[in-house]
Amino acid sequence: MELTTRMLSPGEISEAVRLLADGRVVAFPTETVYGLGANALDPEAVKAIFRAKGRPQDNPLIIHLGEIAQVEEYVKDIPPQARLLMDEFWPGPLTLVLKKTEQIPQVVTAGLDTVAVRVPDHPIALDLLRQTGFPVAAPSANVSGRPSPTRAEHVLFDLNGRIPAILDGGETGWGLESTVLDCTVTPFRLLRPGGVTLEDLRSLVPVQYGTDADSGDEEAPRSPGMKYQHYAPEADVYIVTGERTATKILELSETYTKRGEGVGVMTWNERADLYPTLTVLGMGPQGDYEALAHSLYHLLRQADVLGLKVLFIEGVSEDNLGLAIMNRLRRAADHRVIKT
Ligand code: AMP
């Protein structure tokens, strides 16, 4: 059934609380990306998230809490090293996978006996969660397979008519989904890189991560969501790396430009001049990974707005935040990486 999707201002947070308490879904801002929330304790409400997004049923959801202390109600057997990480990084962009309690319905976890949980670091999200009092299950508020939304307009574009309301908190902070860490294995295992980096985690506890840095796909079986193609614009996307990157991109562009098809290139601002004949999507000042993470999904969505047929992306180094950025870019490119 087609709904009218209301845009709520931060002053109308109580309306979002009311909708959630009524078993409805509401999109809300966090410090990572916009989430599509529902009462995690209400299986029917949670099913509505999967319907609105077109999300596969076997892809479990993250539950969001307003207070760290609430975690005791929903997870059990918390290892001391996981406590250490909660103390250090919560509220923040770190999701921990732990054994769930009976309280959490199967539909949230896609039948797994573990649940992913975090406390977001965003004033509107925290206010919302503290007012509801229940855990809010929330995946990113996009149609499954599309880039995650970092602005309320992105949510509206994807989900207009499919959800009752969007709480508009402006642009999100990090711009990438949270780091996901499985704390049910020893050592803990990084399932998805994010704003809390592998280096940050390893400064406190041992962490394992797939050795094949090129795919990250070894993680797939343990994190059901990672097997799906993600973050993809309509354009064909290629990542290009190495010393001859610009020459290669210009060479590959020719076939498309001859046919009159739009060719885009994502590059650091300082390198834009290398591509006078192409549509440049600026990644920000060279080496500013935080700025790039912040605008990444907007840039991928811009590729569609501009009707590009193909998008070439200059690869970046995989240190710190670069690991999460390249993880998302590889998926957007369906793992097409051209090394020069
Ligand atoms: P999203 O909410 O769309 O950002 O996706 C959440 C990510 O966390 C997906 O990749 C899920 O597969 C992963 N995830 C959620 N719950 C679990 C769990 N219990 N075990 C492993 N991975 C999980």
Ligand code: MG
């Ligand atoms: Mg998502």
